[in-house]
């Protein structure tokens with residue numbers, strides 16, 4: 001394991017389970033994921049070939065049932081995001097948002113039907129909360145469910161939905177008698193359509209879709225019995241946001257390591273390596289310090305979660321701080337790579353553009369600062 005980024009000797013605190021998870025996910029990322037990323041980035045496609053290996057890691061069941069300790073889960077997200085934010089996002093949506101929602105809010109029959117195929121990746125899931133006119137404020141959603149004699153009829157539209165075109169089941173949030181409820185909608189049902197969102201310059205290696213639901217009829221058994229308010233959706237999001245705080249550390253580490261290698265190898269001015277220049281070392285020192293800070297924040301969130309004391313505003317702090325810092329690190333690395341930094345040969349540019357999405361989704365920087373602002377002042381300032 002590389003140690004130059006472990007400035008505060010955090011690796012020494014990891015348990016054997018943590019070390020095993022770091023090694024197994026890293027091995028998977030290095031051998032099965034990284035070799036595919038350049039071509040998929042160019043093509044704008046999600047690397048479906050990585051799914052058997054991901055299923056074999058057995059992470060998704062463990063995430064959904066919370067059988068991994070929170071730090072092990074975080075480290076797994078960190079290692080996956082070394083490959084790219086889109087890869088970690090796939091696992092977050094499948095494990096935390098879809099399987100997590102079924103585990104937390106579903107009936108025994110729903111768990112029996114959906115968790116095994118979702119865990120083995122025979123079925124992919126998506127989580128439909130955002131709408132074209134309601135992103136940061138999902139409580140305004142227009143998607144409606146109405147009771148029928150056989151179950152429910154759903155009408156509405158969802159936007160920016162990860163895994164949307166490949167999903168076999170969609171967790172759809174819709175208002176029933178004015179209150180947000182959650183439904184498990186098989187995507188093969190009549191009236192359901194997913195359209196790929198094309199022309200993205202960020203998250204090119206992710207399946208992002210718009211979902212259209214027109215008179216979609218589902219049985220009573222498709223309603224998530226415990227998903228009866230927006231708070232239920234936010235519970236699932238909180239787990240995923242915790243994973244993001246850890247994940248982006250991996251993206252920042254990957255950028256740093258690729259750049260550090262380049263700077264040591266590339267001579268410039270009197271045949272000296274770029275890494276020998278003071279201004280360059282200043283930037284490396286700044287990035288290593290920020291990454292160490294991000295790691296400390298994630299580690300502390302993990303400790304609080306393990307003790308059952310993690311609060312939403314603490315998750316907001318981690319998501320907001322770590323995304324911002326990861327983006328700054330990626331941008332600095334892009335600069336230090338010079339012209340090479342704009343080329344697909346290096347992964348920094350892909351990390352940089354993908355981190356723009358991570359800054360926005362699952363609560364934008366403003367929204368997380370408003371959550372913290374409310375905690376600090378007691379005054380909600382959303383409207």
Ligand SMILES: Cc1cc2nc3c(=O)[nH]c(=O)nc-3n(C[C@H](O)[C@H](O)[C@H](O)COP(=O)(O)OP(=O)(O)OC[C@H]3O[C@@H](n4cnc5c(N)ncnc54)[C@H](O)[C@@H]3O)c2cc1C
Pocket residue numbers: 093127128129130132133134135136137159160161162163202203206208357360361362363364365366367381382383
């Ligand atoms: C690639 C990608 C994948 C995604 N995957 C999913 C998914 O799987 N499921 C899902 O449901 N959603 C998903 N999203 C949607 C994402 O969660 C939303 O884009 C996000 O919540 C922001 O909503 P918005 O885009 O409508 O921006 P808006 O809410 O319109 O915000 C635009 C700007 O205004 C700011 N703003 C908004 N309200 C306030 C306020 N009160 N005060 C100050 N500033 C404010 C925001 O911070 C932002 O800077 C995804 C998005 C992307 C880009």
